[in-house]
Amino acid sequence: MMISLEQTGKRFNYDWIFRGVTLSFQAGERYAILGPNGSGKSTLLQVISGAIQHNEGTIQYSTPEKPIAHDAFFRYCAIAAPYLELIEEFTLTEIIEFHLQFKQFLPGITPVMAMQLVGLEKAAGKQLRNFSSGMKQRIKLALAILSDVPVLLLDEPCTNLDAAGVALYQQLINQYGGNRLIIVSSNDEQEYFMCRHYIHITDYKQ
Numbered sequence: 001m002m003i004s005l006e007q008t009g010k011r012f013n014y015d016w017i018f019r020g021v022t023l024s025f026q027a028g029e030r031y032a033i034l035g036p037n038g039s040g041k042s043t044l045l046q047v048i049s050g051a052i053q054h055n056e057g058t059i060q061y062s063t064p065e066k067p068i069a070h071d072a073f074f075r076y077c078a079i080a081a082p083y084l085e086l087i088e089e090f091t092l093t094e095i096i097e098f099h100l101q102f103k104q105f106l107p108g109i110t111p112v113m114a115m116q117l118v119g120l121e122k123a124a125g126k127q128l129r130n131f132s133s134g135m136k137q138r139i140k141l142a143l144a145i146l147s148d149v150p151v152l153l154l155d156e157p158c159t160n161l162d163a164a165g166v167a168l169y170q171q172l173i174n175q176y177g178g179n180r181l182i183i184v185s186s187n188d189e190q191e192y193f194m195c196r197h198y199i200h201i202t203d204y205k206q
C-alpha cells in the first residue's frame with residue numbers, strides 16, 4: 001500500500017493547520033509525524049486516514065495492482081488513537097469478537113493470544129468501563145497492531161501506558177509490525193523508536 005499526498009492542506013475555519021504537504025508513504029516503511037502540542041500531527045494523521053477531509057490538494061491510496069478508492073481505504077488500515085473510544089458496555093472478550101466482525105487478526109493470532117500479549121487475559125470477562133486508562137490503551141494497541149491490514153496508523157500510542165506498557169508496545173511492534181506501512185504521530189521517542197523517516201509538521205506551516 002502506498003499513500004501519496006500532493007500539496008495537501010487542512011484548515012479549521014480560517015486557520016491553516018498545514019499546507020503544501022507533498023509526501024509519499026511507501027509500503028513497508030515506518031514514518032513519524034513530529035511536532036509540538038497543537039501543531040497538527042493528529043490532524044495530519046486523521047487526514048491520511050480519511051477520517052477528516054482535507055481542504056486543498058489530493059490524497060491517493062494505491063497497491064501495486066490498483067488504486068484504492070477513498071471510501072475503501074478503511075479496510076486496509078487499523079488505527080489506535082486517544083479519540084477513538086472503545087464501547088464501554090462490552091467485556092474484553094466481546095470487544096475482540098466485535099472487532100473481528102470487521103477485521104481479521106494476523107494469521108495464527110487467536111483472541112486469547114491477543115489478550116495474553118498485552119497481559120489482560122485475566123480481565124477477559126470484565127466490562128471495559130471498569131478498565132483503567134492504561135488497560136484500555138493496551139486493548140486499542142492490540143486490536144490495531146494485531147489486525148491483518150497493510151497500514152497501521154498510531155496516534156500517541158503510549159498514551160496512559162506505564163513503563164511495562166511501553167515495553168509491551170515496543171515488543172508488539174517488533175514482533176508483529178512486519179513489513180507494513182506504519183505512521184506514528186508523536187513527540188515521544190519511545191513511541192516512534194522504529195521509524196526511519198521523520199516528518200516535521202512545522203515545515204508545513206504557512
Ligand SMILES: Nc1ncnc2c1ncn2[C@@H]1O[C@H](COP(=O)(O)OP(=O)(O)OP(=O)(O)O)[C@@H](O)[C@H]1O
Pocket residue numbers: 012013017035036037038039040041042043044185187
Ligand atoms: N475540530 C477542530 N476544530 C477546530 N480546531 C481544531 C479541531 N481539531 C483540532 N483543531 C486545532 O488544530 C490544531 C492542531 O491540533 P492537533 O490535535 O492536530 O495537534 P497535535 O500536534 O496532534 O497536538 P498534541 O501533541 O497536543 O496531540 C490545534 O490548534 C487544535 O486546536
